[in-house]
Amino acid sequence: MSELDRIRWQCRRGMLELDLVLSRFVEQELDGLTPGQLQLFKELLNEQDPMLLAWVMEQEEVPGRYDFLIRRLRQV
Numbered sequence: 001m002s003e004l005d006r007i008r009w010q011c012r013r014g015m016l017e018l019d020l021v022l023s024r025f026v027e028q029e030l031d032g033l034t035p036g037q038l039q040l041f042k043e044l045l046n047e048q049d050p051m052l053l054a055w056v057m058e059q060e061e062v063p064g065r066y067d068f069l070i071r072r073l074r075q076v
Contacts, residue, residue, distance in 0.1 A: 004030070010045040018053055024076045037069070044069055 001009075007030065011022035022045075033041060044052070044066055054060035055070050062070045 007042065007045070010042075013049050013052075015049050015053055018049055018056070021056055021073055021076065025073050028076050029072055040065065041069055 008026055011026055013019050051060065055062045056073050
């Protein structure tokens with residue numbers, strides 16, 4: 001399984017809203033990430049669904065390290 005396939009698989013979440021946002025992000029933005037940003041995205045995928053959705057929906061403060069990625073997720 002390629003790295004891109006693994007990332008796509010990790011984007012399948014228990015919440016449909018996250019599935020849609022993350023899948024769109026992977027299709028539209030993943031190729032433009034630097035290696036460091038890609039690593040951070042993989043770390044972001046390890047976060048719990050409720051917290052990740054709260055960050056995307058601007059219901060919780062985003063940790064500084066994820067700020068760039070969450071802003072990009074909101075734009076897709």
